[in-house]
Amino acid sequence: MNVPNFGPGTDPGVLRSWAQTVEGLGFDLLMVSDHVAVTPDVAAQYPAPFYEPFTTLSWLAGLTSRIRLGTTVLIAPYRHPLLTARMAANLNQLSGGRLVLGVASGWARQEFAALGVPFDQRGKLTDDVLLALRAAREDADDYRAGPLPLWIGGNSDAGISRAVRLGDAWHPLRNTLPWLREATGRMKAVAGDRPVPGFAPRIVLRITGSPVTGAERLAGEGTIEQIVEDLEQLSALGAETVVLDPFDGDPDETLHPEAKWQMLATVAAHWQLHP
Numbered sequence: 001m002n003v004p005n006f007g008p009g010t011d012p013g014v015l016r017s018w019a020q021t022v023e024g025l026g027f028d029l030l031m032v033s034d035h036v037a038v039t040p041d042v043a044a045q046y047p048a049p050f051y052e053p054f055t056t057l058s059w060l061a062g063l064t065s066r067i068r069l070g071t072t073v074l075i076a077p078y079r080h081p082l083l084t085a086r087m088a089a090n091l092n093q094l095s096g097g098r099l100v101l102g103v104a105s106g107w108a109r110q111e112f113a114a115l116g117v118p119f120d121q122r123g124k125l126t127d128d129v130l131l132a133l134r135a136a137r138e139d140a141d142d143y144r145a146g147p148l149p150l151w152i153g154g155n156s157d158a159g160i161s162r163a164v165r166l167g168d169a170w171h172p173l174r175n176t177l178p179w180l181r182e183a184t185g186r187m188k189a190v191a192g193d194r195p196v197p198g199f200a201p202r203i204v205l206r207i208t209g210s211p212v213t214g215a216e217r218l219a220g221e222g223t224i225e226q227i228v229e230d231l232e233q234l235s236a237l238g239a240e241t242v243v244l245d246p247f248d249g250d251p252d253e254t255l256h257p258e259a260k261w262q263m264l265a266t267v268a269a270h271w272q273l274h275p
Contacts, residue, residue, distance in 0.1 A: 005032040007254030031072040039110035061095035070100030073153035077125035081132035089145035104153035169198030202243040
């Protein structure tokens with residue numbers, strides 16, 4: 001489940017309720033987004049206030065007991081590789097090994113400029129962070145990161161290649177089922193003789209009263225029967241985890257999370273019949 005850690009309705013009490021609701025319904029992973037400077041390009045999609053992911057997940061780790069905690073996705077170039085490795089390793093250990101770190105190279109040019117990070121070097125900077133994280137997993141004397149899963153976000157060929165080279169799973173975001181089917185084939189082709197990473201897509205969650213048809217229908221959009229079928233097809237494609245994202249883009253949604261909680265309850269009730 002992707003929990004909105006931004007928007008006018010978000011505050012500590014709402015974040016606590018999200019975590020308790022998601023864990024109580026039986027979901028096994030709670031994820032949040034990452035931005036540091038809410039520049040105009042960021043605010044257009046993720047309005048303020050924005051709760052920083054490491055801080056937020058550390059706090060939520062103390063309010064939950066079972067559910068895994070993660071980022072979808074951490075913008076790797078925004079922080080020094082050693083700082084990211086340290087924070088991730090510590091959070092994973094302090095939470096009892098519950099962290100799943102999704103990372104990507106980012107897209108918000110104005111935010112990069114505000115942070116003084118060169119946008120055209122974001123690919124290399126992302127690789128540097130992933131190499132530091134992989135090294136931290138091997139350093140049991142200092143970092144003690146443990147088996148920290150690294151998911152690589154991004155729908156581009158570069159994201160797929162990075163997942164094959166440096167990740168444990170590829171984490172594409174919000175697309176159609178035919179596109180996801182074709183893209184998993186491309187990932188296998190890119191891997192060649194190398195191990196194929198896992199597949200952990202993030203899809204929308206938008207339950208409708210009547211079926212949604214047409215080539216543009218996103219995975220996770222439609223009647224509950226369509227959504228269950230999507231989950232079954234994603235499982236057949238090799239997905240061991242699917243992240244549901246209920247945010248439709250309207251900031252006022254964050255003022256009334258109860259409607260989204262009801263959608264999650266509906267999915268949980270129906271998916272129990274299709275494990």
